[in-house]
Amino acid sequence: MNFCAFILWGITEGFFAEAFTCSAVNLLRILLLIKMAPYLSLIPDHICVLIVKRKAVHIEVLVITIGTFSVHLWEYLTDRSPNAWAKLGIGLGYGFSMLLCIVALLSFRTTGVYSFEMLAVGIPVQILSLAQITSAITIEYFAAIAVTTLAILALSFLKPCCMLGRKYAYGCLLGIVFLLQIAAVFRHFHMVHHKNKESPAVMSVTAYLYTLTATSSFQHRTNLPAIPHSIVYLFGATGLIVVNSVIVAVELIQKAKKGQRTIRDLQIILLPIESLFIIGWVTLQMYALCMEIKIKIRKREMNKNKIAHTDKKEDNIPRSPLGSQVSHELHEMEPLSPSDCRGATLLEVSESDTH
Template structure:
């Protein structure tokens, strides 16, 4: 009886024990969209006959996978797992019933039961997918808006972790890789925002960020904002992104205004150019003819000045807009300076234009063009407290101011006319710019040339009354030396601007500033020539030197004399430059609206080289008229110079010339 009881209890224990089905001891952590293997196996292989394996969700009872009668039964599984749950068929006969689950979703988290049935034995194990790690970025869309409007770019981050704990969320402009916004360590980093978007972008409130809303608002939309933007989120090895495209932007009212001003600046010279030229050829100073001339000169240039001011407000940068506006506005004064009808103006206005046109343009253009240098010097001074830098700032600010004061005193009063003072002040400004370069980049030979040469020229001008240059022949030496120094100084300035500004924060302005350096030296050359011809008249050794002085004074390109050369240069400035500038600005505006980025980074690269042609033409007219009225004196002075240098005269001198040469040798 006891033996039977023992055998019965042993059978019960065996049946209750069943199959030993094994699984993982810890929950599984998986990645959203990835794959995971749910382990389930027995220690000893089981015969395939009457073997059945079920994988079910513990909570819902959903059939995930069924293996029966030696094969998988996909038709029996829930459709949510169709094509995603499978066995390793070759491993089943070895007792491995692990399930491969692919394309994981957040709904796959939970407990799964693996039940094994073999003949009269049963076993079960459970596998838990505890957490599904995921990072999903959504919100891609297309934005269409007008320039000047505010837009919102959507970006939503869905993750298994709180949004404020993400490693990084950033917005970038794709085509130029410009950093727009960055959310790092739970905070927005404003210092990482590119200057183009400074004070124009902002995320939503902290509450919205905690919901995963990383959309941002872009204010005051510009044409260069067109393009693709990418919102990227990072956490550990996880990363995802979405893109937002800002499509072609419509013109704002200010863009339309710029185009209208450009049309005016182009149409007026085209319509009035021919009648203005005809009136010049006919010496017509009637009220109607003068009205045409005034309209031609003033209307187009004022329109361009206003257009560039608007351009600076909505599209361009400050120094570009300021310089271009000043060039077009001051061209009015320059055109009146060369105009054959200047003698129709009132005396005080004539005097102001004759004495101030060149110098005023130099002072204003230099002040606007190099304002960026002064700002940079001020920032450096605030950091270093270097008193030398402060001194340069004061000099760079005071010299143009003093030059303007001198201009207005000379132009509006009859106190004095001193071309030498204007020229020396301009060379002081050139020297101050050279001093800035030396202090910023250190001393070497090429930089010292830019620094020293303007001062050498000033020395030659200042000592013009010395005995070395007190005769016409020797004035020719001085004129030649000054000309050579001016050419070398101008060439050095242009080269150093182009070479050194590439390493500055002014890289985008390098080409424009290089062109302006050349333009300023053209104006300096005109002032130098006025000084030289004044010197030639003052130091002429001939008895009729007073007549020579009078000739020189009238040898500026103003006055009553009308020549075809004057008319051509005048029409070049009044018609040609206005048309070129208006077309350049209009084309750049349209292309930027279409492409979303600038075709020409600095419009001064186009405007200033063409602008140089106008003062060069004026300078050629000055030289030509000076030579025409002083040819005889210059020829005699050149012969005297040859005698001083020991050269043989090629022709026989007249008795009067021989007498003068003997007197010259005796001195």
């Protein structure tokens, strides 16, 4: 119902970017809820279930990216008359970012391990293209975003080597660079918000896309704490639907009374709440990952302590003198060689002859 409400809202009022983003988020939340369901492990591993487990986040990123930024691109091409070089630069930026999102979606085995890096590179490329459309870009922030993006690309090339022995070090370094990229992007939004009236809405969409990108870096784990898992799932299944319905209803009532909108863009309210839902899921995944690492470390320490205790036991075993004496007597009772037996026989014969 919320999906239909936002579509009708966009058609009647002409807010296409807002209507597309809000309706797509409400519709694609179904895939995220299936992925986050506590009973998902009970469902047989069908091909559709595997796709939802692995690619639900990538599907949502691709749909929101294509739809939202395509609206801005269409308005730019129809309302203005850009020259050929501007069209070429913006088109290459959008095309490259879309290509990265599509490859991240279609990759499963070989390139599937690079899906997070692809999404993390695609988002700032779109931001820079959008900044070129609105003519709101400065050299220093362009350089900051470009440096962090190139750093993620460089780390992705080093990933096969790092996965062999320094897996956690690579993850920490990639996370630091990713946070620096987010800081550079939002610092850019903060400096240019007065030049673009749609900057708050674009900032909300970007924050939501970055939250989904962070979610794509985690595997689907089932060893989550039961009560927090159920709370997050119920918040997404019921709480978000109620909140979206109330927000749309209040906005329609206020507009009918005052004749103008109370909120400039509904994305500013809806997408942060959706991001809170995704952050709750990421927090559970991080908790499960930390518990796995803790259990592995504990098992390793227990094995080391067991081996050390066994070695210490063997070193402390007393050696009795009776055992050494028995071994000495056994050594004296060793069988003689054939030559020694022949010599002993001749000696006995000679002694008998003399007698």
